[in-house]
Amino acid sequence: MLERLNEAMAHVECHLDQRIDVAELARIALTSEYHFRRMFSALAGMPLSEYVRRRRLTIAAAEVTAGERTLLDIAVRHGYGSTEAFNRAFRAMHGVGPGEARRTGAVLRSQQRLSFRLVVEGSGSMRYHVVEKPEFRLVGRRARVPLVHEGMNPAIVAFVRSIAPETVARIEALSDQEPAGIVHASDKLGDDREEGAELDYWYAVVTGAEVPEGLEQVTVPAGTWAVFETSGEFPAAVQHLWRDVFTQWFPANPYRSRPGPEISRTRLSADGTQADAELWIPVERTAA
Incomplete structure (x- = not known):
């Protein structure tokens, strides 16, 4: 590769x-x-x-x-x-x-030619499994927000805080399959993933249920998903997991990403500083 x-x-x-x-x-x-x-x-x-x-x-x-x-x-x-x-x-x-x-003759900047090479860093491994999911819906609330690579995303924080507790309860009650409970999904993000690029952020559940009035939905076609697990400091652990999936896992495995929402399920510690998280990435097998 x-x-x-x-x-x-x-x-x-x-x-x-x-x-x-x-x-x-x-x-x-x-x-x-x-x-x-x-x-x-x-x-x-x-x-x-x-x-x-x-x-x-x-x-x-x-x-x-x-x-x-x-x-x-x-x-x-x-x-x-x-x-x-x-x-x-x-x-x-x-x-x-x-x-x-x-x-x-002013001082100028140079962008060096890029080349990629393998660097062995430790002997760590990634926890993952691959699942086939039938068609499902993301149901909840959606906002168009800018992409932030490091640290908290203020637009997402403000959006989630604006959702009334009774609405959160209505959304959560619809969860009927994995990943269970409230999830956070990124969709319709530009190909280059540039800092500040806009995306659809979903505060939602994965469900096959009918959509109640007042909530939004997007239908996700059936397909293959790679599911990754991590634990650590929030939000860095989740953001670094996404980075490691693309820089370490994809080059070492016979899969590539495919269009679709990227879904994370996060369970925070009582003080909100630590997290156990899953990241669901839509994938397809590459040719042998």
Whole structure:
């Protein structure tokens, strides 16, 4: 898998002056476009689109300082329709505009080429099992919130606090299958999973029951789910589990992610600082 990812990175380097075809990158990596984007952002710590932007602006900076092409030529060569758009992007990365960089020889930033390699860290193992679930519903309350990778998500905290206790009781009473009880689900998140990107957050239960008036629902098709378990400090343990699933478990197992909500069930300690949690990820087997 890592060898294939590195082949995809080589393809990016050869096509920085063209539109990057993510479907072709996924084909090289022998996976789906959906899974490739998620794997890349988990392993690289940034969305694929951001990496490509930084690499292009790194190459553009070398051309700016060389002084052999006009700034408009460089802008067009790297996919910008105007010098104004190029100036904004260049300044956002390098801290100075391209004209000033050319005149003064200012200090610039470089995005190094990414390559992936295996690093052995300890002998820990992940607790998981794989289950087949028939079609079910998520029923409860939904809000559109920004993605937060580390720490508490203020928008989610505010939303959950706004749900009346009697509504929570109505929702919880509908739970009739695993994962049991109130769950937290993330759905309709952009492929790159960039910090601040919006997603549908569900405070809900997994059920086959009819939906009472006043509650929302989404139907989840039948499919395969990988279920991971963790215990530790809240919310870090849950957030780190998601990271470890994509950076450690997927590269070592014959599965890839598929579209669908990612569901967590969390049981907090009395003081709210520790948690036992399950993470349900929709998956499919890869070809042998």
